Amino acid sequence: MDHGSNNESTHKIFFENVEECLNFDAAEYFETEKQLLKNKTNRLRKSQLEKIKLTDNEEEIKQMNILKKKQYSKLSEKIKNSETLTKISNTLELQKNILVSNLFLIF
Numbered sequence: 001m002d003h004g005s006n007n008e009s010t011h012k013i014f015f016e017n018v019e020e021c022l023n024f025d026a027a028e029y030f031e032t033e034k035q036l037l038k039n040k041t042n043r044l045r046k047s048q049l050e051k052i053k054l055t056d057n058e059e060e061i062k063q064m065n066i067l068k069k070k071q072y073s074k075l076s077e078k079i080k081n082s083e084t085l086t087k088i089s090n091t092l093e094l095q096k097n098i099l100v101s102n103l104f105l106i107f
Helices: 018-022 046-051 058-106
Strands: none
Touching: none
């Protein structure tokens, strides 16, 4: 697999006989379209391609973009809330540790 390196991707496929090798169809083996065989990552299978709904309707595209922006905004807000909660948790943990250490100093 290509993960940013210049190494050539290879798959090792084993055959029972020469005839199987000669009749090998990579698109059929990987359950994808021939046009997608050059994709090294995220190669969709035919079953996944069938589920994708494509449109050229401008109104549908606008609605999908609005939905995508709303979802991104919600995700962004959740990430921000998570970071805030982590900071609060860390602060409370630090305060607790300080109180515990001060109690040991008193006794």
